[in-house]
Amino acid sequence: MDSRSGEMLVFVKVVETGSFSAAAQLLNLSPSAISKVVTRMEERLGVLLFQRSTRQMSLTAEGREFHDSCVRILDDIDEAEQGVSQRSASIRGLLRVNVSLPFGTHYVVPLLPEFAQRYPEIAVDISLSDTRIDLQRESVDVAIRMGPLNDGSFRARSLGRSRRVVVAAPSYLQRHGTPVVPDDLVRHHCLNFNFRRSLDEWPFIINGHTTQLTVSGGIMTNNGETMRQLTLDGLGVSRLGMFHVYEDIKAGRLVELLANYNAGDVEDINIIFSSQRHLPLRVRAFIDFMVEKLRIEFA
Known part of the structure; x- marks a missing residue:
């Protein structure tokens, strides 16, 4: 049986959490089991996915490329399963959102009742904070921020100025x-x-x-x-x-x-999200909803 999708999931969680031990806790595995999976993948691929030291671990160039591919493949698998599910007509799952405190308070939170009515099977986990966050490290699906976009690894859609x-x-x-x-x-x-x-x-x-x-x-x-x-x-x-x-x-x-x-x-107002080609349906639904409902023009 081909277990590569399971290995990809392990690899992606290691990247997201930043360590073998954190990924192990998330996946209910031991750190040694996580390490063995990554080592097995590196041996099969013939490349190093991580640069390891006693203090930190970082992705290699090959690791970054492989991570992007793994995310797309896992998204495709998830969408394929949703497509054949009896509940495929409904968009569901946990959606993590981070919004600056003023914009979230006055614009986003008031729209959540309508969003919940339209997508009752999406569970929204929203945090309001003016502190800049790392979307990938914090496992945030979308963020809404003011000002210039300094990270080319994410995409954005404009909500106004x-x-x-x-x-x-x-x-x-x-x-x-x-x-x-x-x-x-x-x-x-x-x-x-x-x-x-x-x-x-x-x-x-x-x-x-x-x-x-x-x-x-x-x-x-x-x-x-x-x-x-x-x-x-x-x-x-x-x-x-x-x-x-x-x-x-x-x-x-x-x-x-x-x-x-x-x-x-x-200041530009943008909704920011992952640059991966295939976004989960719940993420697309939230982005499209906000673009539909919000057009801020105070320039």
């Missing part, structure tokens, strides 16, 4: 006054993120040129949703994505400041 704006609550402006020009911000409490120090400089167009203005304040946070709430509470001036504060500005809860000096920098 959003410019950044400087905002404050009316209560804060009543106490501290309204800045008229960017330099006025040096006398204001400017809220900032604590995970990227470069954001202590805010860009403005002054005399036709982009100028980075250093700002400071008494409070920093690690996510946009907390910063929005601090701003709504009147604790300072912040710079956030328009997608995040549009409804607050529309309702008068926040006021856009220094609009004539806005640098016009725009």
Whole structure:
């Protein structure tokens, strides 16, 4: 009996988890059994799949190529079995999603009831975090992120764009006054993120040129949703994505400041997923649903 598909599964899990012991725990096997499977595959293929040392293990070039092929083959097997299953009409399985906290809170989570009604056999495991994650290492199927795409090993589909704006609550402006020009911000409490120090400089167009203005304040946070709430509470001036504060500005809860000096920098909003050719049906369903429902344009 040909057991190569089982060996491929072992190999893929080792790559995903980063170690023999973690893969062994996931597959209910011993680390030695996992090691023997990988060694047997290397001997049959005549190549090294991993570079091993006492401290770490990494894929070789041949290992990366073989991993991509194994993922496609295992996906094909899974889809073939689903195709002949009596329940093939339904798309099912566990879907792991990671979304930035603001976008997840205001856009994705409100859509989950409709998604669940359309695909009742998909179990959604959603995490909201502004921290960048490794999709493969964290076993995440899809992620939604703002900003440039720096990893060519994943594909993306656009959900829209959003410019950044400087905002404050009316209560804060009543106490501290309204800045008229960017330099006025040096006398204001400017809220900032604590995970990227470069954001202590805010860009403005002054005399036709982009100028980075250093700002400071008494409070920093690690996510946009907390910063929005601090701003709504009147604790300072912040710079956030328009997608995040549009409804607050529309309702008068926040006021856009220094609009004539806005640098016009725009963040792309993308749904990111594996570059493998054959995606599980549940992943395709979620991606298509989000593209259908969301088109954010605040450029």
